[in-house]
Amino acid sequence: MKTRSATPLVAALVGACLCSGALAAPISLSIIDTGGDLASVQTIIENYKKANPDKVSEIKIQRAPAPELPAKIKAQQDAGRLDINLVLTGQDGGALLAQNGQLIAIPDYQKTFPRDGLTDAGKALYDEGKGVLIPSVGNAGGPVLIYNPAKVPGPPKTAQELLTWVKANPGKFMYARPANSGPGRAILQGFAFILGDSKPLDPEKGWDKSWDFLKELGKSVEYYPTGTAITLKEFAQGQRWMIAGIMEWDMKPRAQSVIPPDSKIAILENTTFVVDGHYWCIPKGVPQEQVDVIVDLMKFMWRPEQQALTWKAFIGPVVKAAALTSAPKDIQDEVKEFWRPEYDQIGTKWKVSPPLGVTELSYAMERWDREVGADQVKK
Structure with a gap:
């Protein structure tokens, strides 16, 4: 009797956990970089994985020239088997993917990624991206x-x-x-x-x-x-x-x-x-549970203390609060050494x-x- 009465209870609890996402497995981030963006943001991605082991289990990285990106993504989309769930690209690859309609619209992007806190360069990139391309770094x-x-x-x-x-x-x-x-x-x-x-x-x-x-x-x-x-x-x-x-x-x-x-x-x-500047975007066909994690990663990438780390690659943040003075001293010193008065x-x-x-x-x-x-x- 006890066994029989416990079984529905256990089943109900397991079902509730599954519905709430509590048992959702961490995802594998499969990234393709076509614009050299990893020089600016790889540390941020690794920081997110360390802070969220329940959301990201591993990070896989591949690189490709930007002109090859649309065809590579399309072949996977046509086959219904995407092995890329996050694209890091410049304006070249990003423009082609967006023009082809190969990217998802970031859910509620104007609220999730508010424009007001961006640098002037960040705002220009944001406007160009129209909610399918989220700027990661940029300058004049x-x-x-x-x-x-x-x-x-x-x-x-x-x-x-x-x-x-x-x-x-x-x-x-x-x-x-x-x-x-x-x-x-x-x-x-x-x-x-x-x-x-x-x-x-x-x-x-x-x-x-x-x-x-x-x-x-x-x-x-x-x-x-x-x-x-x-x-x-x-x-x-x-x-x-x-x-x-x-x-x-x-x-x-x-x-x-x-x-x-x-x-x-x-x-x-x-x-x-x-x-x-550079962008992050998500190809159409990525499962929703992965989209949720990647959007959360994008929000993390926009945190001022993370954006400040992008100065190391000499392109700099899109978030206004991440001024050079907020970067680690070694990064500040290197940027100042190679900055030009022009x-x-x-x-x-x-x-x-x-x-x-x-x-x-x-x-x-x-x-x-x-x-x-x-x-x-x-x-």
Whole structure:
């Protein structure tokens, strides 16, 4: 009798626990990084796992070039077997995934991730992301020109001077394919402002000067690599004397001795810095129990004490409360060592613009591939 009467009670208790989620197993975080975001946020992800062993059991990481991301995700979605539940990407991969409708809308994102507490760069990225892309890090971006002062004693000051220099020194200037490079996207978006195009945020109808300029510039570019790292390597080896840069990819390579610490930057007249940053997003098809944990991880990533850790990668937080002064002292010291005085003039001498919207950026990258890069893109 006792056994019989206890059985329904036990069953009821187990059922109640299951319904409440108390017995939900921790998930495996399967992350793909296409934008180098782990340099900024891997510590945050590991901190979350340590603080929440009941939610995350392990962290799996893979990397891929941004242009390959949509097809990789689509193949898994079509097969109904996603082995990726969190995507870390730049504006390149994020724009393509969003344009293709491959991402979930973050539930109640305006309440869960309030815009008011963000930096100006964070707000620009947030607006671009429209609730499917949650910004993780960001800053004013670029473009800047990184140059070797021994080879370029008088760097160009205007777009025309740059074109003249590149023609006089064929093969010595380089930038990477915009669809997989922050500095490449800064060049792509930046010349619309530098050249005074009619609609800097409309690459289809307002970039007449930019498209012509980029094509003419390309006549003296030996080739376009598929990523920023190759431009840095060839610059360090002396094959290139000047390359495209943004704040992150100017400071970090010098700090890590990837390029010579005495490398200089030039900022062309009429430059408007175009915000650059990284995003987190969730592919459609991820089970709800995993979505719940990943959204919680995203909220953790936005905590000021966690965001302050992103300064280590020289791109910085999107949350306003995570100022450099709140970062650990060793990180503060390193950022201050490789910071440039020119960056203190952003917002005063140099204006700042939000990046292109998802649809516009996808269009611009595709058109660049077709009309500018064409046969000059090499791996």
